[in-house]
Amino acid sequence: MVSELKMMDSVLLSYCVVAFGFIGFQFLFSVISPRISSTCCFTYSQLTSARQCEWDSRCVSTIHALIVGSFCLYILAFDDAVNDDPIWGDPFKVKMNVAVTSGYLVYDLLFFARYWKEMRDPYMVCHHLAVLYAYGYVLNRGVLPYFANFRLISELSTPFVNLRWFLDVVGMPRSSKPVLLNGLAMALVFFIVRIAVIPSYYSQVFATFGTEGYIRLGIGPQVAWIVSCVILDVLNVFWMYKIARGLYRVVKVKPRKA
Template sequence: MVFEAKMEDSVFISYCVVAGSFLFFQFLFSIVSPRISPNLSKSYKKLSYGKQLEWDSSIVSTVYSLIVGTFCIYILVYDDAVNADPIWGDPFQVKMNVAITCGFLVYDLLFLARFWKEMRDPYMVCHHFAVIYAYGYVLNRGVLPYFANFRLICEFSTPFVNIRWFFDAINMPRSSKLFMFNSLAIVVVFFIVRIAVIPSYYSQVFATFGTEGYIRLGIGPQVAWIVSCVILDILNLLWMYDLMCGFYSVVKSKLERTPTRNHAD
């Protein structure tokens, strides 16, 4: 009875954090960004309505990624209970991080639905629903804390992607050194936190198969865990391909604009 009461309290707290997270990110989008962005860049007021929406959304996602990514690393380093038992370890800190994530995802889904004509991003919708589906088990049952938290490492690539969007929005030349450096940083960081970790992640997943902790999960969480991971990694591979193509086009454009010297010069 005591354990069940604690679980109920933990679930209640988690959903309170989800609600608070949603309200916080909605406040950033609706109030904070429109007020501070004109001071950050004079180009903001010159943007179209759709571009201003994307700008405000990028501000929000950057703040979110820095909060959740930092918390993620802290848990991976210092949460001994989760590291010792990746399936059933004390999930409280992970649940708070996941709750923040779910609040952001709800905000972003409503944002995409409200401004679908301007945004139109079906990949992102699939990504968000897959994450919420899997993280629902973390919030309600406290299972798989290590693996749930590990997936959040990927958020460290988000600020670089948003910076590139800001550069494009203010018409920074793609041949500039700053744009080139950020384009390279996107590819490198995205590869490290989303692609290079795939073998390590799945080796840890496979290591749990057949264990008592894995069997205790039941079919529902097992399916949600594996299916959502596969969907997310397919999306990550597709995005990685798009980033590589984008970086190649930037480098190619830079080389084409570089004047060549002949032997007579």
């Protein structure tokens, strides 16, 4: 009975964090980013309303990625309970991080719904829905904390993706050194945190098959876990291809002769 009450309190706290996360990210989008951006960057005030919305959205995305990605690394390095038992280890820290991300995903889905004509991105919507589907089990049952945390490390590539967009919007030439350096960093970090880890991740997934902890999960979490992983990795490979192709085009452009 006591354990059930603790679980209920943990779930309630998780969804409170989801709600506060959603409100916080919406406040950043609606109030903080427009004020700071219009003060610090002349280009912002010259943008169309749709472009300003995307600018603010990417500012929020970058802040979310830095917060969540940094906490992921901390958990991976210092949370022995999660690392020792990847399926049923003490999920508290991971649940709080997942709750923050879930609040962000809800905010971002509503953003896409509101500005669908301007920001049409069905791949990102599929990504968000797949993540929310899987993270629902983490929030409600506290299962798979290690694997949930491992997935969130991929957010560390987001700031470089957003910086590429910002540099393009402010008119930085694509052949300039800042753009090229960021492009290289973006491709490298994206590959490390989203592609290179795939073999290691799935080897750990397969290692749990048939174990007592895996059987305790039940069919629902098992399906949510595997299906969401496959969807996310298909999208990651697709995005990696686009990043590599774009970087190749920029690097191979020959300077025009005078």
